[in-house]
Amino acid sequence: MNLKITTELKDFLLELGYPFNSISGLLDSSVMDKYLNAKWIKNSHVFEMLDKEANDKQLLKCSDVRNFYQFVPPYFAALSSKNGLQAISRLAAYQQLIGPIEMGTFEEGEKLRIHIKYLDKYRKFSRFSLLVDQISLVSLIRAGTNKCVIPVSIGSKYEYGSRINKYLGIEAQNSSDNYLVFRKHDLEQSFVTKNDVMWNFMEPGLKKYIKELNINPPILKCN
16 A cells, blocks of 8 residues: 555545534634535545455444534534434435535335435445445434434445444345435434534535535435
8 A cells, every 4th residue: 555545545534533623613614615625536546445445343433423423514413403304304405515425315105215326436436435324324313313223224236244234233235226225203203412503503504515516406305
């Protein structure tokens, strides 16, 4: 592993363990501008090395929202929601403040299906990126409800590993496309992390930066 790739990998992992050092700094323009620029850098080396070097234990650690939600505005906003449905709606609305990602949601009777789409080719072919994003959603719902919510199903073209399947509570499926399905009943459970005061503080800044990214509107209406 050459020095250049090592530095890039270190910088990316620092982003996973997150660049904001206080709640008051979350929406500081200079910090946010630097953060957004870093997140939208297209760099194949980083994802190649993460896919090659990161084991499933590390992947699960990077997916645990309790380790980072206070320092990542879209996840903080999501955990401040009244329930999982609202949390997923907010995250879908502001996901691109984290990176070039779109999150689509589709109602299927009493279930909600989530599909993740990457807008750059490097994340598009990265096992690490997709599994972290999928598992982070499971972690988000569990942290919000303080319950071990188990999804109905999850799948992609990648291998999940026994440690990941144990965490999920179900056997992940092999699929040509990616999906994560929850029961609506589980998503309607109240969040113990609900925080309307913080949401009211954060919402104007989040809308401002989404507008400045000049991206398509989210699939779900943000509440």
